[in-house]
Amino acid sequence: MTLEPSTVLTGIGELVTCDGTGEAGLGLRHDAAVVVEDGRIAWVGDFASAPDADRRVDLAGRAVLPGFVDSHSHLVFDGDRSAEFAARMTGERYDGGGIGVSVAATRAASDDRLRELVAGRVAEMRDQGTTTVEIKSGYGLTVEDEARSLRIASEFTTETTFLGAHVVPPEARGGRAAYLELVTGPMLQACAPHAKWADVFCEPNSPHAFTQDESRAVLSAARDAGLGLRVHGNQLGHGPGVQLAVEVGAASVDHCTFLSDADVEALVGAADTTVATLLPGVEFSTRSTYPDARRLIDAGVSVALATDCNPGTCYSSSMPFVIALAVREMGMTPGEAVWAATAGSAKALRRTDIGRIAVGGPADLAVLEAPSHLHLAYRAGVPIARALT
């Protein structure tokens, strides 16, 4: 639906502004109207006092909320790993080894083929209400393949993340030190112009990923190159990822599945800086224990939700699915889950302009085929959300 040049949205069953007021900060309004002008929110208020606009769209009781912010995805890949998923469903454990399969297929794909795959995945996300997506590299793992992954990602989003330190690639086995030098040197140099962020798979529980010291070296080089920092941490077992993320002031530490009391304490102390991004689609798709979101929220940690859409641990692009899992499996209220998928996830990207509906912000809106946000978890698996603009 086009909302140009100016449109007043009426008949909104429930407006979820995420303005920080009320239950879970959702700032719910009823009998509200929204005016969109030139792609921005121009006015929010009571329907009765709504100003005129060029067009009027009656939403017939549907709920409107900020478009979802998916702050963690790996969309630039080719190849199929559905057999790996099936094997996990019969008991095989995930250890990151399958990443090499996606790396081989991604390297073999043409630019056009990768572009087409990313476009399809981004469109799939929009069809489910996502209006901002972060996209990582990490299936190239050569200077050229990482740089082109990021070039292609930046055609779709400004939230691009260099993940040369995803795993040590198969051809570098035995040469970890040399690969780290490549990642922190020429690869970082080639990728930095196309990336806003850098990330590292800090996971001593996987033979393929990186230790605390290796991860620190990657993050410190990335910071020197002007990139913001993110960390994959505490996914497969207890580990140093959370403490390292807090130490370096990362915007987000993602997964947070296995946390000690000291990890939670560190995240509470860093709640203004470092967000704990939970990715329950991963636990679903790897048949693992879910992170304890209740413990984190009750302690005062900043929590976000994202899909982690990737070919190995979660090939789902659906934020509504993630919200349903968060409510059903992680003890979050529907309101907390919606907040974490919008304003919380925006905070994980250090953005205050998205993830909320506020005058002056971009008109990144999602609409539900339902009267309230409660339906996102209540009607799990039903495609009720879509991006409005």
Ligand SMILES: N=CN[C@@H](CCC(=O)O)C(=O)O
């Ligand atoms: N853990 C590291 N990276 C991805 C999985 C990548 C893959 O298996 O292809 C994740 O976030 O789960």
Ligand SMILES: [Zn+2]
């Ligand atoms: Zn990931």
